[in-house]
Amino acid sequence: MPPRCPQQNLDAENYSEDCLFLNIFAPKRVDGKLLPVMVLLYSETWLRGGATLPCQELASEGVVVITVNYRLHLLSLFTLNSVAARGNLALLDQYLALLWTRENIAAFGGDPNAITLVGHSAGADCVLHHIVSPRSAGLFHRAIIMSPRNVWRAVDKELNINASEVERISRAIAKALDCSGKTDRDILYCMRSRSVTDIVSATLNSTWLNNLQPISDNFLPDAEQYLPVSVAEALTSSKMSNIQLDILMGTTNLEAINSHDHYYEDLMKEGPQRIFEYATTKAIPETLRLLSLQEEALSMLIQAIRWEFWGAQTRNEVEKETIAAVEGLARMETSARWGAGGALLAARLARRAMRIYVYRFTQSSQVDIQGRHFNFTGAVHGADLIALLGDALMLQIARRPATDSEKRISSIFRKYIANFVRFGYPDANDGWERYKVGNAYVQEIREGLSNDHNSLSASRDVAFWLKYLPNLSNLLNSREHSEQFTTEKDESRLRGGMVAMSAVSVVLLLLLCAAAVLLYWRRTHRFSLHDDIMNHH
Template sequence: MFYIFLFYYLMLSFSCAQDPVANLRQGRIIGIKVFTESTLTPIEVYYGIPYAIPPIGRHRFLAPVRHTGWERTFFARRIPPHCPCEEDPDNDNASEDCLFLNVWTPRPTEGVALPVVVLLYSESWTRGGTTLPCQELAGEGVVVVTMSYRLHLLAFFTLKSKSARGNLALLDQYLALVWIRDNIAAFGGNPATITLLGHSAGADSILYHLVSPRSTGLFHRAILMSPQYIWQAIDEKSTNNQTYRISQEIVRVLGCNDNGESDIINCLQTRPLSDIIALYPNKTWSKYLHPIPDDFLPDSEQFLPVSLVTALSQAKRKQKPIDLLLGTNDIDALNYNDETYAELNNLSPLHISKIADSRIIPKLLQMLSLGAAEDFPVLVKAIRWEYWNDVPQRLTNINEAIEKVAKLETSAKWDAGGALLAARIARIAARLYVYRYSQPGGVDLYGRYMNFSGATHGTNLVSLLGNPMIMQIARRLATADEKQISSLFRKIIINFIKHGYPVEDGKWRQYMVGDAHIYIISNGKYYKSYNNDVEFWLKYLPELSNLISKPDQTEQLALEQEESRLRGGVLAMCGVAVFLLLLLSVSAILLRRQHSRRYSVSDETLNS
């Protein structure tokens, strides 16, 4: 028996000697090694490191608590479960015990500390996303960290009290950032050069960390890719925050509203997880679950003392300001995980056109607070004239119709919204750079090929992570074109992570108010100015809305236009008359000269 035990002990020791090891404050941890196409040096990967104790039972709906650690060696070799979310395609791998992070590191030579990039990603505040393979990104000489954080009701349920404060997605991220600061050196990372990189709701999360007093000093640069709720950082009316009201409805629906607050919390914490997840399909609720100001807490415990809109409008440049990189895609609105575009994909082009007029464009006008409902028909026609002037009956291609709808929505939400957001964060950034990812084609985050003339939602993140991501979601190798744009885009991101600027030749100017420089990222020689789109939504359309909402001014404008046309007609007729008189005079002179010439010739002929 002793020899059998000794044999297995030696085999385990040999195996551990081959695998990477990190010694953390929590305990010893063993990972795995993977290889990439670009380098022969292996990348060390550590999956499923717990940064907080499981948020289950009496810890449900509470702020996260640091994980105390482990006594035995922790084997970090398996992808951990993710947090429960809405419309989860991988529900079997979801668990309420989900507060884990993953680390990829090229493990530098002794004494060299590498820059760190922390990826925050979920499609929305209620919907998660696919697992991100980050070995190629780490192969560029950076330590990469991803994390899971709570979503939906488990993250945003609030009674506006310490026992159910809400904002738990942001607090989970905050505690993970504290863990990274304290432990990343064990993986060869430099805690003094941490960059946050967020996509979709992950990018929105970064905006909250930028203004939160709790997150100060935990990161030094930030990259925002395709923020999902961009207008909620700009306009207070766009937030329409009903999280507290929805939370009260949930208490009632789950039958926990008979007693005081402590009894309510105890009732909710003892409910089976399945009862809570059963409420996720309620679109009315999930639509309005968002972070809220937590000014109801003591000052020392607040994460977001005021709303994001107020915080960004009042924010001043910090003593150590942060470098920022903000980017969007050509057609960021085109996301088939969005129920609207999933619906459009099953309709005829004519029906898509009608939905654009009746639902999508009016929602954009409401978002921009333009015009009363009775003014919408005129404004809708103006928008259609600008972006989609085809006769609906002539439409035959579904993809073309969907792209037209998505482009006009993108121009309002991400072009105009991005310009307003950039103007706000430019005031607090040390340096701000803005880009537009414009590479057409490629696959989205769920492996679907996107055959459109511009970059759709998610293709930029796929491009950043490269071949491992494409193999995971599309089950094939990346094409030569995909590898080329991936290499180009990754070089830009890595430059920013390491140096605080995206390109080294100085051709990419900083974005400043009054000098809105946007860098176009594409394989081809492609460039488009987005100033016209921004001016249309933020200048011309509001002017039109003001005119049609004031009949007196509209009538006066019509009279002035009639008078102007009358004056123009009179002047034109006068001009024509003068021109004809001049032409007649010139003709008379020429005839006289010709007549005189004929007589002289005849005289000469006669004399000869």
């Protein structure tokens, strides 16, 4: 395999600045016909990843598979908001790879008129950017979005990092490397003289990493722009043309457990009490802010969320089992960020794309993408990629062959993907329905399920986060304002006390009703997915 592009953990990687390579996995052709092509983009974050994935088993399904190396970290995202340093270089590397594929893949047995762009994690975010870029139109014909990293940034433009912020970070890093020239070209010339190790170290030692993202490059001349607007703006703009693509997208049901995010690993070491403290003081409030829910009702909403994801068990009962506490936290974050957010993204794509299909991968994980062993009852981040690439990837990351169960789910999932690449739909028997306005069908992927198994957990995610909690928040917030108005008019302390007692009683009654409604929903699972996602603003 060629060297990776410079990134995090440089000492542990075979890396080089001369890293822009393609790997091509091509099966033998039997009848001389050109085969469909998959261009696979893989990076877990914008800071690390590469083209070292083994794709020979995927190619055995009768497709030509290409993996792409592209620039990462500051070498990709550095911008001065000018022609001298434009940013978005990872996307431009991928764009050139798509151009090369269209012009040359026939020599390797691939059909240039049947190219599917596939991305996992930050690679899936890249696919979303290419879908909305006017420059990439016609370079690929189908798209597969696997476990995107920043779903909510694709549906809420207020969450996007603007170009000015990334420019500010870039200039601050340049200054830290003593590159403060008079002009942008002076700064860029100086940065090019610094070693890769110094550049990566300067960035890692900062608090800027989470805000290094692709940006809208509308500061460039029109002919030079690759992303005139963000994904979120493009998908809601009346000016954007319909997307002439078939799209397949999906996530795992424990997506939040990502081997490259260390806080779950740290929480596992600290035990259940710390997990609940983290959930109550940080994870749940951050999630509520993500969904723009009223913070005035925070304590009540936290109780509703704990009931949903940790059940009716007492705190002491749950704390006996660290795994259960961690899994509850992961399900909560996954449900809100990828479940509800993914439903909104799928609904917006469904309005514009030719066809869209959605999956939820729920087969229990035995290892993660780094080969570490787990004992969860769900599928962690990367489980769908491991299933797609099968035994070859398992040998690479876990140093063991896949189990019989892992081989079976891999075969099932690969068949779905190969069908989509060939025909534009994953199931030749029509069991897996399209995701449409009025029929938000999500196929659950797990061993032993039929090919027409609609995921009930996907419906619950939407109902809980986009309907139930907003309604509860509005009720509690309305009651609080009513109480404030009443007590300000009271002249009698006794009367004020009676009003306060009544208010407490009403709030407790609301909480009891909310718990009853939630319990009913947990038992029936009958939710109106379409109404919830279409009415969410």
